[in-house]
Amino acid sequence: MASNMKAVKLRIKSVQSTMQITKAMELVASSKLRKAKERADISRPYFKELYDTLVTISAGNTDFSSPYVRIPDNDKYCYVVVAGDRGLAGGYNSNMFKKVEEVTAGKDYVVLPIGKKAVEYYKRRNREIVSESFGVIADISVSDCFEISRLLCRLFREGQYGHIELCYTEFVSMLSQRPQVASILPLAEVSTEDGEKTAGIRELILYEPSAEEVFDTIVPEYLAGLIYGGVCDAVASELAARRTAMEAATDNAEEMIEKLNLYYNRARQASITQEITEIVGGAEGLTG
Amino acid sequence: MKPFSLQIGTPDGLLFDGEVERVKVRAVTGDLAILADHINYVTALGMGEAYIVLPDGTRRKAACIGGMLSVMNGECSVLATTWEWAEDIDHQRAQEAKARAEQMLAKGGLSDKEYMIARAKLQRALVRIGVTTP
Numbered sequence: 001m002a003s004n005m006k007a008v009k010l011r012i013k014s015v016q017s018t019m020q021i022t023k024a025m026e027l028v029a030s031s032k033l034r035k036a037k038e039r040a041d042i043s044r045p046y047f048k049e050l051y052d053t054l055v056t057i058s059a060g061n062t063d064f065s066s067p068y069v070r071i072p073d074n075d076k077y078c079y080v081v082v083a084g085d086r087g088l089a090g091g092y093n094s095n096m097f098k099k100v101e102e103v104t105a106g107k108d109y110v111v112l113p114i115g116k117k118a119v120e121y122y123k124r125r126n127r128e129i130v131s132e133s134f135g136v137i138a139d140i141s142v143s144d145c146f147e148i149s150r151l152l153c154r155l156f157r158e159g160q161y162g163h164i165e166l167c168y169t170e171f172v173s174m175l176s177q178r179p180q181v182a183s184i185l186p187l188a189e190v191s192t193e194d195g196e197k198t199a200g201i202r203e204l205i206l207y208e209p210s211a212e213e214v215f216d217t218i219v220p221e222y223l224a225g226l227i228y229g230g231v232c233d234a235v236a237s238e239l240a241a242r243r244t245a246m247e248a249a250t251d252n253a254e255e256m257i258e259k260l261n262l263y264y265n266r267a268r269q270a271s272i273t274q275e276i277t278e279i280v281g282g283a284e285g286l287t288g
Numbered sequence: 289m290k291p292f293s294l295q296i297g298t299p300d301g302l303l304f305d306g307e308v309e310r311v312k313v314r315a316v317t318g319d320l321a322i323l324a325d326h327i328n329y330v331t332a333l334g335m336g337e338a339y340i341v342l343p344d345g346t347r348r349k350a351a352c353i354g355g356m357l358s359v360m361n362g363e364c365s366v367l368a369t370t371w372e373w374a375e376d377i378d379h380q381r382a383q384e385a386k387a388r389a390e391q392m393l394a395k396g397g398l399s400d401k402e403y404m405i406a407r408a409k410l411q412r413a414l415v416r417i418g419v420t421t422p
Contacts, residue, residue: 042301046297046298046299046301046302049295049297049367053356057330057360205328205329205330208315208317208320208329208330208331209317209331213316213332214331214332221355221369225367228299229299
């Protein structure tokens with residue numbers, strides 16, 4: 001009985017120290033989340049406006065001189081996958097990868113992973129990776145996004161792939177994050193996905209100096225803007241997912257400690273009772 | 289003059305959303321101004337001074353770098369890489385940035401990328417100075 005009690009005591013201690021860690025992680029995540037959420041909220045209007053504008057433009061577009069607009073004959077895809085740097089965020093990373101696997105099934109594709117987990121995931125699967133230099137999502141700034149977009153655009157123009165899609169986790173609320181896959185290039189695809197209602201009437205648009213030149217200048221910026229928006233959302237989602245996961249872990253640990261304490265007390269009581277019985281029995285033996 | 293709705297967005301947030309009489313920007317082909325009832329129009333923005341004229345006639349100057357301007361169905365939106373209102377620009381800092389960039393360029397021996405960055409920095413500083421000098 002005594003050794004059992006010791007084991008329980010040790011177990012309680014270890015659960016307690018785990019709880020301390022999860023609690024600390026929860027606090028860190030929630031304080032970082034506040035900042036990340038602010039950043040995501042600030043960049044969202046731009047992100048949305050940019051996307052909407054490009055959708056409207058490409059829905060009304062009648063000029064297909066730019067390679068960014070044409071429907072390509074190249075069936076290769078490039079997925080920009082935004083995941084986290086670290087685990088312990090519930091299903092955040094695995095949900096993302098599951099979603100990507102779902103949409104990529106049967107397609108020929110390369111990936112540009114953003115975030116350490118994404119890099120690891122695709123390296124393990126020997127998937128062709130465009131660039132690993134954006135492995136740490138925590139360090140991604142606006143200028144990094146421009147670099148990514150320049151790289152993607154260059155390869156797109158070279159014909160390495162014909163489609164670019166962005167996979168990130170949308171920050172819906174503190175408690176709910178949804179993995180998303182949005183096609184960003186070519187623009188013809190973007191407009192057929194979202195702009196079916198407007199497809200009936202094509203608005204004529206004046207491009208200056210020419211449609212090709214306008215698209216060639218705008219598209220890299222549009223891409224960078226979308227990626228930045230995706231990254232901001234994904235960072236906020238990751239922290240929110242981690243916070244929720246850690247909160248649950250802390251609650252579980254508390255529950256476990258309670259149970260173990262009960263068990264420990266019971267064992268303690270049982271051993272005391274046993275000792276008393278032994279003493280009483282021994283005393284009786286002496287008198288008898 | 290007839291006002292129209294304008295939105296100015298950058299990755300740092302939506303900086304303006306409201307009615308204006310006129311918006312002037314530096315596009316890749318040169319300066320242009322948009323008035324109400326413009327035809328659907330899209331152009332890419334260069335680096336330069338921009339301003340908007342509010343319905344009450346006040347004029348707000350800004351430094352606008354990169355991005356696009358579009359007019360769709362009478363609504364104008366400027367999505368810029370950076371858009372800084374003149375009152376938010378630190379003139380002193382811009383001067384210092386200009387001096388630093390000029391030094392970099394004068395020193396020479398830069399790689400292509402460094403040269404591009406230094407040139408861009410100088411340009412940006414010049415635009416900022418231009419906007420803040422009355």
